[in-house]
Amino acid sequence: MPTLEQMSACMRVCQTLSNFYVDIHLFRYDAKREEIYILAGDTLGITIFPSGDWEFDEDEQT
Template sequence: MLPTTEQALACVRVCQMLSNLYKDIRLFRFDDKSGEVYILSADELQIIVYRNGEWEFVNEPELSANEFYRIESLRCGKPRRH
């Protein structure tokens, strides 16, 4: 099994987001049984990227308001303020 195009593009966006936040990427793994990508980053951020290109945090990270704003703008395509 190979990653889908949507999944591959989402992985690039997530990795770019992490890089923009100066977070090291410690592990990047494609599970060929489940078809999911697992990303482990600095501060123990854990992210799953699903085959449809959607992604989510496995754990709820402690992010500053600025970091959260930047992540949401990448996830949704437009910024959302809380």
């Protein structure tokens, strides 16, 4: 189950994506890692940690 901090951060991230009309393609909670992963737009990946901190995925394309 996601933490309250995680759920709050998730709502802020999803609202921001929505404000910029970015499609959210995947929303997943990984119970083993206790992380939320959001895939949005063409290549935007966001991980939300139990603390509520979040980060963009590293772009490994060259």
